Amino acid sequence: MDMPTIQHIRAFTLRGAGADYHDQGSGHWIDDHIWTPMAKYPEYRQSRQSFGINVLGTLLVEVEASDGTVGFAVTTGGELGCWIVEKHLARFVEGQKVTDIEKIWDQMYNATLYYGRKGIVLNTISGVDLALWDLLAKVRGEPVHALLGGPVRDELQFYMTGARPDLAKAQGFIGGKLPLHHGPAEGPEGMRKNLELLAAMRRQCGDDFWLMYDCWMGLDLDYATRLATTAYNEFGLKWIEEALPPDDYWGYADLRRKVPPGLLVTTGEHEATRWGFRLLLEMGCCDILQPDVGWCGGLTELLKISALADAHGKLVVPHGSSVYSYHFVITRHNSPFAEFLNMSPGADQVVPMFHPQLLDEPVPVNGRLKASALDKPGFGVRLNPDLALHRPHTH
Numbered sequence: 001m002d003m004p005t006i007q008h009i010r011a012f013t014l015r016g017a018g019a020d021y022h023d024q025g026s027g028h029w030i031d032d033h034i035w036t037p038m039a040k041y042p043e044y045r046q047s048r049q050s051f052g053i054n055v056l057g058t059l060l061v062e063v064e065a066s067d068g069t070v071g072f073a074v075t076t077g078g079e080l081g082c083w084i085v086e087k088h089l090a091r092f093v094e095g096q097k098v099t100d101i102e103k104i105w106d107q108m109y110n111a112t113l114y115y116g117r118k119g120i121v122l123n124t125i126s127g128v129d130l131a132l133w134d135l136l137a138k139v140r141g142e143p144v145h146a147l148l149g150g151p152v153r154d155e156l157q158f159y160m161t162g163a164r165p166d167l168a169k170a171q172g173f174i175g176g177k178l179p180l181h182h183g184p185a186e187g188p189e190g191m192r193k194n195l196e197l198l199a200a201m202r203r204q205c206g207d208d209f210w211l212m213y214d215c216w217m218g219l220d221l222d223y224a225t226r227l228a229t230t231a232y233n234e235f236g237l238k239w240i241e242e243a244l245p246p247d248d249y250w251g252y253a254d255l256r257r258k259v260p261p262g263l264l265v266t267t268g269e270h271e272a273t274r275w276g277f278r279l280l281l282e283m284g285c286c287d288i289l290q291p292d293v294g295w296c297g298g299l300t301e302l303l304k305i306s307a308l309a310d311a312h313g314k315l316v317v318p319h320g321s322s323v324y325s326y327h328f329v330i331t332r333h334n335s336p337f338a339e340f341l342n343m344s345p346g347a348d349q350v351v352p353m354f355h356p357q358l359l360d361e362p363v364p365v366n367g368r369l370k371a372s373a374l375d376k377p378g379f380g381v382r383l384n385p386d387l388a389l390h391r392p393h394t395h
């Protein structure tokens with residue numbers, strides 16, 4: 001079968017939720033006094049949007065093959081990502097065969113090394129890579145997971161991230177991950193409130209339901225150690241996530257040595273490439289790696305990260321990224337469960353994570369998703385045609 005070539009790549013911005021899932025309206029649980037590295041400044045404590053968590057917006061990448069097939073993907077990247085795609089990466093994509101995914105990735109990564117390596121450049125490379133996997137799978141008439149070796153289990157099981165672990169339990173999820181609301185700058189009073197919330201959720205959810213705290217990079221080693229130790233010993237916290245800034249590999253290794261055996265330390269959603277995750281693994285920073293497939297380098301890189309983690313006996317549970325992580329998790333034996341980020345304002349409704357951008361986006365039913373729900377070609381989703389696309393740059 002002669003493989004079609006990639007004729008066009010196009011990059012657009014989108015605003016309003018979707019892949020940039022922090023870009024929500026007011027009154028949403030995800031922007032309600034959640035602790036961050038900026039919370040040491042009182043003026044930036046109530047709302048993460050106040051310091052710009054949603055400034056990027058969504059990057060939409062479209063790739064069109066010579067046979068007319070179109071693949072696409074969305075990630076966090078906005079206009080900066082559009083510029084990188086149109087002014088730099090397009091030259092490595094157009095004219096290549098739809099099967100040339102590895103070569104395209106290697107050229108995109110090496111050509112941007114002088115200004116990339118992580119952050120917005122890797123978000124952008126991830127978006128191109130995911131669009132290429134969508135295109136190749138559609139050309140072959142297969143779901144992406146079939147190109148990765150196929151499902152290793154009949155269904156996905158999910159934990160839920162959001163303000164209501166009590167509802168997550170009622171809705172059949174295996175656990176609930178809470179955002180952390182208070183940190184070091186709020187002293188003992190803040191610590192008490194963190195523990196009181198966890199205590200209340202433990203009372204409502206019972207002893208066996210997983211409860212986790214997501215600290216979004218906002219703590220220091222001492223505070224994280226004290227919080228984790230009490231939360232584990234008194235309320236059975238299952239893991240403490242992203243307690244420290246992503247570059248503090250030394251701090252994570254210390255935290256993991258200091259916390260009680262049995263409590264898991266997790267991180268990785270703001271890490272990128274096999275080399276960043278090799279550092280996390282070889283420095284003993286965490287028990288579970290949590291790369292975001294839309295930020296770490298895409299599916300091509302996540303497969304490498306996953307194999308490396310597997311060799312170290314570590315689990316890879318990707319940061320929630322809708323169908324882009326579901327097609328991966330269902331094919332990996334060291335990814336036994338997935339994250340579902342609840343994007344309903346009150347964290348009380350199970351809604352598609354990248355709403356309103358992806359039509360046909362599957363959502364867990366009773367906390368689970370059958371592999372057969374992922375059997376449409378590509379990632380199995382369509383772009384919502386009613387969205388206002390903006391193409392700020394062309395090449």
Ligand SMILES: C[C@H](O)[C@H](O)CC(=O)C(=O)O
Pocket residue numbers: 030034161178179214216269319320339341
């Ligand atoms: C809830 C966290 O602060 C963040 O918004 C999402 C996240 O880090 C996660 O789902 O993990």
Ligand SMILES: [Mg+2]
Pocket residue numbers: 214216241242269319
């Ligand atoms: Mg997180």
